[in-house]
Amino acid sequence: MPVEKNGSITDPVDAQVGGDADIDGIAQTITADDINAVLLSSQPVEQRLETLKSMRSELEARSHADFGNEMAPLINDLDAAIERLSERS
Known part of the structure; x- marks a missing residue:
């Protein structure tokens, strides 16, 4: 599922692991x-x-x-x- 980040759509399949478009997992967000x-x-x-x-x-x-x-x-x-x-x- 594409994710919108900073006004542009990023497809997780195309995202570099650990890159700026990396989707949060269970990491602490607070x-x-x-x-x-x-x-x-x-x-x-x-x-x-x-x-x-x-x-x-x-x-x-x-x-x-x-x-x-x-x-x-x-x-x-x-x-x-x-x-x-x-x-x-």
């Missing part, structure tokens, strides 16, 4: 930097809370494949960020 960016953004608190909760739901849904327990620290960071923002609202 990082601590992403969490901090949402936490410190200038968006309204309610919107930031919604984004953080969505990120947490995504990690929770993917945690069944996390045999190395690498998502737990990110989930803990999200819980702390949600708690911190909840105190503001």
Whole structure:
């Protein structure tokens, strides 16, 4: 199935493995930097809370494949960020 990336259509069959058009697998797509960016953004608190909760739901849904327990620290960071923002609202 072709994937649109940066305004152009890329067919995964033609993509170089490890290249810019490489399709994400189960690699971690949420990082601590992403969490901090949402936490410190200038968006309204309610919107930031919604984004953080969505990120947490995504990690929770993917945690069944996390045999190395690498998502737990990110989930803990999200819980702390949600708690911190909840105190503001």
